[in-house]
Amino acid sequence: MQHKKTPKKKPQTLKEKIYNFVKEFVVVFAIFLVLNSFVIASFEVPTSSMEDTVMAGDFLFVNKFIYNLATPRNIPLTSIRLPYIVIPSLWKVERGDVVVFEFPGYRDEVRHPAMIYYLKRCIGIPGDTIQIIDKVVYVNGKIFPNPKYVKFERPYILPKDQPDPRIFPKGSPFNEDNYGPIVVPKKGDVIKLNLTNYDAWETFIKREGHEIELKDGKIYIDGVEKYEYVVEHDYYFMMGDNRDNSLDSRFWGFVPDKYIVGTPIIVYWSWNPDIPIFNIFAKISSIKFNRIGMIIK
Template sequence: MNSQQGKSPKKNSREWFDALIIAAIFATFLRVFVVESYRIPTGSMENTLMAGDFLFVNKYVYGAKIPFTDSRLPVIQPIQRGDIIVFKFPKDRSLNYIKRCVALPGDLLEIRDRKLYVNGKESALPEYAQFLGEPMTKGVGDFQIFPRFSPFNKDYYGPLQIPKKGDVVELTPQTYSLYSSLIADEGHDVSLTGSLVFVDGSPASSYTVEKNYYFAMGDNRDNSLDSRFWGFLPETDIVGEAMMVYWSWDPDLPLLFDPVNKLGSIAWHRIGLMVH
């Protein structure tokens, strides 16, 4: 006798409901701890990644963040220089950004004539990276560049030490713009009055860094809002590592009003592309 015979519609509906709940829990677990989809919204990583690419992001490799806490799962592989990472934008954590990690906690970073140096050694330009704008002159500061009031610009930057947990940094009026946002982000009140820096209401000549930080840059070096503009990337904001392009089409064509051209814009040659 068929085991399904004799079951009431109510019991069948309950079984389907239970199966859907289990599937939803499993899908949520995968999304939170294992892999998540991400869409490339801008051209800051061209020509490595293109606007309109859809990616899978590996969240467990760096230790996925446990929701509603500051804790993480164990790290499978630490972040490496050159990894393409997805992270919460430190200035607006409702936004996800994607860039290439170019320097690790404790590294000394410098850009000279568009060439990147880490710990005194030149870092090779990524295979598909590009420059689109005119080169800038050394010593000509850019008011948009981090830290404010420095002589840095996008093509001549640093040298700059990337903070790591346990570093003791000097606090002066000259270093205030370099470390003030870091200190505030670590949960402290920080201010500058005259020649004194105050942390949590007390004068402070130094500060012990509580987190590890990274430096991230886009492969499209002249069209990327990256660490050169907003500063150090906290380890706690890193979501995961980009893995693979699973879909790609023109993001500017509306599917609803122009479905033929939208479907015709599918970049079949990019589907399945491993990200590096």
């Protein structure tokens, strides 16, 4: 019995090789975009503001499916913004959750020019009253339990009569150790506007997409004289676990629900971020193997 010889495959031309490579790359990149946009993403911790829960140089996998489904917020591998659509999930951010979110901008900034992601712990949800007394956090009049790895670097407490000009909201007599009380806005809240609180609410209202101005002693929103404003989104109050070394909601304000990206799951890599990558041997020797595999809580 004779066996038919399997015909030899014709060698690919250079053009065919390039075409197949490009096709495979496009498929892989498309899968990456879908996963990165809707399911899971990587986040590098740039600062020490959440020590010792997460450390600068940690690389985290972030669950993007849990809170909001969103189309890509930025061009991949860049901080260039893209218009995006948010589809709310069934789960809401809860007090104590560690959250990745889009930085809303500095206190007097309507929107930060670049897309930057921050990592903080949620202290207050919509409608909560936040107060800090001598570094102790209170939510709705009750002490908020300190996270397991909370950190205080300063051995002293800033006195109540020492306001910080950087603090949020603008013109308030607070500092980071003695803050509030302040209510976290929720959708439908009615804010009474007057000349006294105009500075405190000006940027907030602009961030919701409206024009607001003070003219001849009167407040105008979108060209119409107003004495009150109805809040359009739910908001959250975020703080770093490294309480004395964290620029957070105490300094730049509330985070709207549409800016919530996800929650970190696990540390998959960690090394010293201060060592330049071209110093390869020192970089490799700085790998923190004891942190790899740590679950974030």
